[in-house]
Amino acid sequence: MTGGTCAGALLAGSGAPWSELGEHPFVTEASDGSLPRAVFDRWLVADHYFVVGFRRFLTGMVTLAPDEHAADVLAAGTATLQGELDLFRREAAARGLDLGAEPGPIALGYTAFLRASLQDGYPVALAVLYGAEKAYFDAWSAVRATASRDSDYWAFVDNWSSPAFAGWVASLAGLLDAVAPHGPTDAMREAFDRVVRFELRFWSAVHTGDPW
Numbered sequence: 001m002t003g004g005t006c007a008g009a010l011l012a013g014s015g016a017p018w019s020e021l022g023e024h025p026f027v028t029e030a031s032d033g034s035l036p037r038a039v040f041d042r043w044l045v046a047d048h049y050f051v052v053g054f055r056r057f058l059t060g061m062v063t064l065a066p067d068e069h070a071a072d073v074l075a076a077g078t079a080t081l082q083g084e085l086d087l088f089r090r091e092a093a094a095r096g097l098d099l100g101a102e103p104g105p106i107a108l109g110y111t112a113f114l115r116a117s118l119q120d121g122y123p124v125a126l127a128v129l130y131g132a133e134k135a136y137f138d139a140w141s142a143v144r145a146t147a148s149r150d151s152d153y154w155a156f157v158d159n160w161s162s163p164a165f166a167g168w169v170a171s172l173a174g175l176l177d178a179v180a181p182h183g184p185t186d187a188m189r190e191a192f193d194r195v196v197r198f199e200l201r202f203w204s205a206v207h208t209g210d211p212w
């Protein structure tokens with residue numbers, strides 16, 4: 001395998017589940033404006049919990065970075081999360097949502113998996129990071145294609161489908177290609193596949209509710 005293909009190999013290897021991300025009812029309903037407000041609110045609370053854990057995961061990745069270029073890229077990513085968390089908190093306050101509500105098992109499990117993947121070393125954790133970010137970029141880009149700019153959700157749509165976010169996702173693909181120029185290891189593929197399945201279950205959990 002030649003250089004520049006590690007990220008592509010992870011995506012290609014995940015097969016059908018990846019294409020399901022953009023076709024999930026949460027994504028299609030957010031796109032056509034039919035997503036019930038209660039479902040969006042449930043997503044907002046669950047995803048805030050995810051992003052809080054994600055920031056700790058990403059901060060851990062900075063400590064694993066094999067060189068200063070990788071550390072620069074990852075540290076820049078942690079900095080942009082403050083604006084994202086501020087957006088979640090502002091919107092939650094405006095909607096009267098309790099961000100301290102107990103997370104459901106999928107939000108809890110996915111976030112714990114992110115942080116546990118740091119123990120598996122930089123290449124595996126990077127495959128996890130890329131999967132989570134690429135999943136959101138693709139899903140929210142699909143929403144952006146048809147969603148109204150006047151939608152209550154537009155700030156969130158824009159957050160994960162902007163040129164800046166596209167650049168971040170591309171720079172993570174670059175880090176993958178640098179660390180695994182001959183393609184992903186089995187452990188990287190396994191971790192990436194798990195991310196895809198968690199992403200699908202996360203959408204379903206917020207779409208239908210995930211009490212326990």
Ligand code: MP5
Binds near residue numbers: 136
């Ligand atoms: C992301 C997210 C993207 N916010 N939520 C899920 C379930 N998956 C991926 O992460 P970030 O930190 O918002 O860019």
